[in-house]
Amino acid sequence: MKVFTQFTDEEVRKAQVSVLELLLINHPLDCPVCDRGGECPLQDQALAFGPGASRYEEAKRTYRKPLPLSPLVNLDRERCVLCARCTRFCDQISGDRFIELFDRGGAEQVGISAGQDFRSPFSGNTVQICPVGALTATTYRFAARPFDVATGDTICPHCGDNLDVNDAWACDKGRFAFSFVDQPTRLTTPLLRDHGLEPASFDETLAAVATWCRGGRAAVLAGGRLSNEDAYALSKLARTGLRTNDIDARPFPCDPSALPAERAQATGGMAVTYRDVELAKLIVVVGLDAEQEVPILHLRIRKAARQGARIVVIHPRRTRSYDVAEHV
Structure with missing residues (x-):
């Protein structure tokens, strides 16, 4: 078998340039402001193998931008190259067929039904696999450039089911909900109930808790996200400090x-x-x-x-x- 590539055959190189030229006919010059700029396969291919100038002189096709599909995902139809990655993920992987390809030919586009939201609990994965920035996350939009962001191994902060998020899908809870640690509604000071909840110091709160827990009247219920070491320390505190054996824990809420x-x-x-x-x-x-x-x-x-x-x-x-x- 003999294989011809763009490096060995002029006809193959011309075909490659033609395909890229067709992909770029209606593609906007958004690279300086696109969230995918710097890690975009189309940008890389156009720089490496594409034509230096376009022969297309007519007005480019334009759409409203961005189109919010949900509170978390925006769609820029001008950037879409109709690769169908997002629609295939929703159809074959998650089973949430909210996003589809509509129309045919030059009018074909990605979208959702009128009046519907992209309500998939795995919608963030479509942003991850979109190669050209047509789908972007509202939480990251215009936040940083890809080449300015440091990457590293991490774990999912949600359920512990998908510990390694670097080689698998992630749900929207794990992908977007990490910002709860910075929410202004989180408690930053203890509150004691005295004709209503009133702010108190940690010393006052611990003294009140010690009064309530005297004589083995306390029970301890541990959350499901404690490490073995933390669970052991909590158990020891309950038995030696609070003098109670009423200790329980559930890994996950279930029926x-x-x-x-x-x-x-x-x-x-x-x-x-x-x-x-x-x-x-x-x-x-x-x-x-x-x-x-x-x-x-x-x-x-x-x-x-x-x-x-x-x-x-x-x-x-x-x-x-x-x-x-x-x-x-």
């Missing part, structure tokens, strides 16, 4: 119908990986709203269903897992 399954968990622990879920032939979901509690696992369950797995859902409420379930 009571899941408790028997939790107690029946194998002694070897949960060693199931995402790959195991994707390759499973049968998946039983008990008392779990996967989309809300473990969103990335929900996407893996959907992927397993597309590959022919049988999905059984046991839950008192209708959840999104019902969409792919064989039995409920």
